[in-house]
Amino acid sequence: AQSVAQPEDQVNVAEGNPLTVxxxxxxxxxxxxxxxxxxxxxxxxxLLKYITGDNLVKxxxxxxxxxxxxxTSFHLKKPSALVSDSALxxxxxxxxGNNRLxxxxxxxxxxxx
Amino acid sequence: xxxxxxTPKFQVLKTGQSMTLQCAQDMNHEYMSWYRQDPGMxxxxxxxxxxxxxxxxxxxxxxxxxxxxxxxxxxLRLLSAAPSQTSVYFCASKPRQAGEGNTIYFGExxxxxxx
Numbered sequence: 001a002q003s004v005a006q007p008e009d010q011v012n013v014a015e016g017n018p019l020t021v022x023x024x025x026x027x028x029x030x031x032x033x034x035x036x037x038x039x040x041x042x043x044x045x046x047l048l049k050y051i052t053g054d055n056l057v058k059x060x061x062x063x064x065x066x067x068x069x070x071x072t073s074f075h076l077k078k079p080s081a082l083v084s085d086s087a088l089x090x091x092x093x094x095x096x097g098n099n100r101l102x103x104x105x106x107x108x109x110x111x112x113x
Numbered sequence: 114x115x116x117x118x119x120t121p122k123f124q125v126l127k128t129g130q131s132m133t134l135q136c137a138q139d140m141n142h143e144y145m146s147w148y149r150q151d152p153g154m155x156x157x158x159x160x161x162x163x164x165x166x167x168x169x170x171x172x173x174x175x176x177x178x179x180x181x182x183x184x185x186x187x188x189l190r191l192l193s194a195a196p197s198q199t200s201v202y203f204c205a206s207k208p209r210q211a212g213e214g215n216t217i218y219f220g221e222x223x224x225x226x227x228x
Contacts, residue, residue: 009153034216043117043203043219044156090155099144099163099209100171101217105155 002027002093006104014112019081021107023074023091033074034092034101035065044090050074061085081111115139119204119220126194126227134189134223136204143209145187146217149173149200156203162187163209194227201225 003026013019025031032051036044048059055067065076074091091104120135138145146161148171158171162181176198178190187206191198204220 004155006155036219041222041224043221044205046216046218049216099146099161099207100158103148103155103157105153 002031002095002098002100002102004091004093004102004104006089006091006107008107010108010110012110012112013081015083016080019076019078019085019109019111021076021089021091021109023076023104024072025074025091025093026072027093027095027102029095032094032096033065033067034094035059035063035074035076036090036092037061038088038090038106040087047076047089081109083111083113085109086111117204117206117218117220119202119223121223122221123224124226126191126225128194128196128227130194131190131192132194133191134202134204134225136187136189136220137185138187138204138206138218139185140206140218141184142206142218143184144217145181145204145206146171147177147179147187147189148203148205150203150222151200159189159202191225196227199225199227 005024034049035047050057050067058064088106090106092101094101117138143164147159148156157173160179162168202223205217207215207217
């Protein structure tokens with residue numbers, strides 16, 4: 001069965017500094033990988049996904065993520081964090097041919113002005 | 114195009130009461146699912162459906178029932194609410210084709226408190 005690990009509970013970063021949210025996964029075969037963001041009292045919003053091709057994926061709001069097959073990682077990055085990026089971030093994985101998406105526990109990102 | 118719509122947004126139940134969380138999507142998605150979100154546990158799959166008339170259990174199905182009589186609607190029923198079912202519930206949908214990396218779209222959530 002697929003699983004996702006987001007090792008940090010909370011990530012604190014100063015505004016303007018680079019932001020990284022870590023994600024590692026376990027799945028059979030080549031995975032589909034996703035990042036979602038959740039603002040307070042809202043649903044999950046899709047940020048980006050990796051299906052195949054270029055390991056560096058660019059998504060919404062200036063975010064990007066790098067797929068690393070050897071390290072089974074899919075870390076989310078943003079070169080310069082904004083206060084408005086403060087939210088809960090979820091990494092998710094799904095193997096091909098399987099509809100079921102497995103989520104990590106989420107990381108709270110706090111961007112300090 | 115409203116996407117995935119959930120109602121109610123907030124609900125307080127007494128232990129033992131029953132209720133239904135409604136979910137509707139207008140994107141003609143075959144696949145629909147229900148998740149619950151609890152602090153420190155991420156999202157856990159309750160039930161899912163790959164099309165009208167077809168449902169299956171997810172990771173945490175106990176205490177919940179679902180049905181899928183139409184493509185658009187996928188209600189989640191709590192037959193006898195328990196405090197352990199206090200959570201935030203999310204409905205989600207996507208096109209059925211699992212092999213194409215289709216994105217799952219989420220509703221805005223339903224906050225349920227069982228006292």
